[in-house]
Amino acid sequence: MSALDELLHRHIAAGSMPGAVALVSRGERVEAVAAGSADLAGTVPLRRDSLFRLASITKPIVAAAAMTLVEDGLIAPADPVAPWLPELASPQVVRTPDSPLDDVVPAVRPITLLDLLTFRAGYGFPSDVSLPAVAALFADLGQGPPRPQAVPAPDAWMAALSRVPLLHQPGEVWLYNTCSDILGVLIARVTGRPLPAYLAERLFGPLGMTDTAFFVEPAALDRFTSYYRAGAPGSPGVPELVDPPEGQWSRPPAFPSGAGGLVATADDWAAFGRMLLAGGLADDGGRVLAAESVRQMLSDHLTPRQRAASGLFTEGQGWGFGGAVDVATTAPWNVLGRYGWVGGTGTTAHVIPSSGTVAVLLTQRELGGPAAPEVMRDFWTYAAGF
Template identity: 60%
Template structure:
């Protein structure tokens, strides 16, 4: 019988991965395995407490931070974001998705807080057939979109927002699911509403209460010995893209709500258990329900198939709505990250699955090692 370590070690042995940590929690029973190297250059072994760049599994955490502000009455889901993000107070929209960037019309309604949470603000990555339109080219050249895995190259939030305001929306607010940008806008929104930086707010309100001691937007000096290297697949094998003393060793000017966090398997498990506990005193049960339920129409899910496989979108993460594969349990919530990470929780069973690797994704389609891990966890 194949065990979790066998699943991970096989991909280390064939050179696909430098290393990985896999975690499957079923109630109080937690199975964790680490395989391979945390950093090939240093020759350090992977361990349960190794720290990873978690990329887009940052998104559910930042959405939870937004919902804390909703619970406190500081913002409402139907509030226009222009109150705090004046750069987006009067957005223009291209007449059709294929139109030139100067062929625009005013938005028919304001962008709301919920539009950001559901990735339907009108900005973001579109279906494949629209990847070459002018508006997407502008996104690709703008700050965080261009340097999503290079946080030290991104402009500070105010400068970043000013540049974003020059890009017309691809769709009217609420009309279409467009990936990624909504989460970065959530991070700026949190900072503007609270008057605090996103790192400070999330540390005080989420990481400290949940004892997520190794989660943040940079790795402190004391943690660099456990910080993993980050690799890409090259013609000669794995190639180092960022070392432990690289871009996450100092705080970035732009802390990305879409993918800027570092964390460990146990830290993300603590976050997942908070959601499974109905908010655990940090969030209201209603906020957890809203986060973990699908808000997309069938047409929006279909148009987002490149990113969503039999899934809808809650707040900050996907929600399984179809049994496309054995691991797709309706109601399973979570997401995947472009640095080779994935984290999900299933409210109906109390199961949490987390896989952390160090390998840059080259496509929105999830790789074989991730699918094998999910297959193991579903068995």
């Protein structure tokens, strides 16, 4: 049994998750492990090609798709997005973060593509999700844990968003999540194509990501995992089933979420990661992104003040386009320039440009808060030394 096998089986035996699929690669060296089961009953062994809800490791993929718009000359990072998103043409900003929704001032400048890519558009949530403007995002726009069948279609979603004021002025503060969903709508409107179709054409097809989509086809449901969260009050030792294979991802959603809607295998995300490490080239040598686009994605765009104010980057991280970037080595797993993110459904994926490493861990146990679980930290440390 390999060290990665032992790592996963140790955490499965401790009851932290039913199973996991992990993949770490560096050049020609690839280690992939499928351990445990797809459900608590233990009747469906996990496979390397098992399908998982990616949740927020969808974000880097959608950011890459946005960069294809820049490369095609359709929009520039500094361009206002209002021509395609007229709902955001005259944004209002709450006077203070805890102000009621009707205590607003005009935005001092338009929201740009760069604001969306860097999560500094003014929409999103900080550590305090009880603020009125943040609570409205949860209540009306399906922000938070992914629930694809509960979110309205893009036009209705944008109409609802337009009624929610910004929490901060554009460009000022990093706020989580919502910008990726807005980015998905923007991509569709700029290209005149549904987001799933555009991603399939520009990313999934060229990269051979044959299992990546916003829902699971009937023929593949036998490879789809169940999704759990920690036990309900009164029964903390019994995980709660959130979504079975035939649940919310078994049919196309009205709103394909750029923030967390994709389903994929570990190998599919790894193919995306290898493209980033290769400066935008697919495994077959075809160009998917320009090297400069990849450089911008993998660069930290936050100021020290913005990193400190985020409340999330306590372990040496900044933010690129759609993912975090390690800017300090304050933990055993930090590697300067490491790029990637975590997903609330129990997923994590990173690339380490300095070593050429891709690391993907997919589980089906929902994260209990902003702190990564021990299995992720152990996996990151393993990948850093791979």
